[in-house]
Amino acid sequence: MMSRPSVVVVGSSNTDMILRVERIPVRGETILGGAFATAAGGKGANQAVGAARAGGKVALVARLGRDMFGDQALAGFARDGIDVTQVVRDDRFPSGVAFIFVASDGENSIGVASGANARLTPGDVRRAQNVFSHAKVVVAQLEVPLAAVTAAAVSAEKAGAQFILNPAPACAVPDALLRRVTVLTPNETEAELLTGIRVVDEASASKAAARLRRRGARNVIVTLGSKGAWVATERGETMIAGFRVKTVDTTAAGDIFNGALAVALAEGQPLERAAQFANAAGALSVTRLGAQDSAPNRRQIERLLAR
Ligand code: ADP
Numbered sequence: 001m002m003s004r005p006s007v008v009v010v011g012s013s014n015t016d017m018i019l020r021v022e023r024i025p026v027r028g029e030t031i032l033g034g035a036f037a038t039a040a041g042g043k044g045a046n047q048a049v050g051a052a053r054a055g056g057k058v059a060l061v062a063r064l065g066r067d068m069f070g071d072q073a074l075a076g077f078a079r080d081g082i083d084v085t086q087v088v089r090d091d092r093f094p095s096g097v098a099f100i101f102v103a104s105d106g107e108n109s110i111g112v113a114s115g116a117n118a119r120l121t122p123g124d125v126r127r128a129q130n131v132f133s134h135a136k137v138v139v140a141q142l143e144v145p146l147a148a149v150t151a152a153a154v155s156a157e158k159a160g161a162q163f164i165l166n167p168a169p170a171c172a173v174p175d176a177l178l179r180r181v182t183v184l185t186p187n188e189t190e191a192e193l194l195t196g197i198r199v200v201d202e203a204s205a206s207k208a209a210a211r212l213r214r215r216g217a218r219n220v221i222v223t224l225g226s227k228g229a230w231v232a233t234e235r236g237e238t239m240i241a242g243f244r245v246k247t248v249d250t251t252a253a254g255d256i257f258n259g260a261l262a263v264a265l266a267e268g269q270p271l272e273r274a275a276q277f278a279n280a281a282g283a284l285s286v287t288r289l290g291a292q293d294s295a296p297n298r299r300q301i302e303r304l305l306a307r
Contacts, residue, residue: 004057005266008135008161009259010125010152011044012117012143013062013087014096015069016291024101024109040076041291042096042117043141043168046252050259051139052080054281055298056266059083059131061124061152062144063116065094070116076292086128090116120144122151135161136266139258142171153180162265165217166258167194179216183271185261186212187223187254202239205230209237221261221275223254223282231275240275243283243304252291257282260301280304 021034040049048060060082064070066089073095077084096117101109125148132138138156140149140163149165156163162182167173170186170193178184188199191208199208199222209220209232222230228242260281264274284296284304296304 004055005263006134006136007051007056007058007259007262007266008061008128008131008138008152008156009044009048009051009058009262010061010120010138010140010144010148011047012042012096012114012141013040013045013060013064013073014042014098014112014117015039015073016041016098016100018100018102020102021104023103024107039290039293040073041098041252043143043166043255045073045077046255046291046295047139047141047166047259047262048077048082049080049292050252050256050281050285050295051262052082052259053295053297054260054263054277054301056259056263057083059086059128059135061086061120061128061131063088063090063093063120063124065090065116067094069095069097083131086124086131088120088124090119093119114143117144120148122147124148125151125155129155132156132159132161135159137162137164137262139164139166139262141166141168141258142173143169146174146177150177150180153177156180164258164262164265166254168254170194175215178212181217183219183221183261183265184212184217185221185223185254185258188225191222199224201227202230206232206237219271221271223257225250225253229257229275229279231272233271238272240272240279243280245283245287247286249289249294250286252294253282253285255291256285256295259295277301277305
């Protein structure tokens with residue numbers, strides 16, 4: 001059997017504290033009622049779980065606090081067979097948490113305490129050399145300090161691995177970092193923040209992608225929600241139409257897309273085909289509630305792709 005493709009994810013891990021309320025409380029207000037749930041989240045952790053379920057051999061480089069939330073996150077990673085030897089437990093800062101109000105109309109309001117995520121250092125990344133040395137693809141996002149993301153890009157280059165940067169949450173990225181990116185994967189909002197071009201359709205996605213390629217990213221995939229994704233490569237550009245699915249919860253669709261994309265690229269699939277695979281994984285994720293809970297497995301992704 002072919003050995004499983006090696007993926008390293010450098011990024012955040014959070015515990016989402018979700019409170020379903022009739023409506024979002026206003027300043028100074030207390031609202032009684034509503035269901036509470038906790039769920040495993042954080043873009044880095046979501047992408048790691050997405051990649052593991054899609055068939056990757058995944059290692060996560062991250063920081064957690066020495067607390068109950070950190071323990072629970074690690075237990076979740078173990079269930080998905082993720083290598084956590086490079087997850088550092090921070091002695092001073094707590095694990096990251098997100099407080100999420102979800103109103104009955106689906107509207108939400110979120111506050112994030114980054115905690116240990118904000119303490120991930122270039123040294124943490126460099127010390128993870130043993131996992132990078134096997135990596136075919138390295139993935140990072142922007143919920144951890146830019147210095148750690150840049151170190152991930154450098155480590156990827158040294159390992160001869162492709163580097164996927166998911167520039168989320170939306171925030172500026174220096175050209176020096178873009179030049180190290182094999183595939184940049186902004187959604188519409190992030191593409192707009194990075195280029196100033198309002199991305200609403202294929203034409204504007206194409207324009208934004210071209211600008212990001214000129215700034216140094218070798219390939220760009222602009223994810224367009226239910227519409228699918230725009231893929232711009234050295235060889236040309238193409239639209240990948242979204243799968244028609246019943247949407248239940250779009251949380252983490254982009255994360256699951258990126259995790260699956262990493263696995264397909266690590267297997268040596270060409271970018272367009274890898275993007276199709278990711279498109280199927282992203283579509284399946286919106287048919288289920290939750291972030292990591294919504295990540296589909298390999299068999300489910302292949303079944304949708306074959307349809
Ligand atoms: P983010 O979650 O980062 O905002 P998107 O909303 O662009 O990212 O979703 C990422 C990918 O997930 C899309 O490119 C698409 O492949 C898939 N996807 C998202 N929403 C849907 C949907 N409603 N129906 C089908 N596929 C979807």
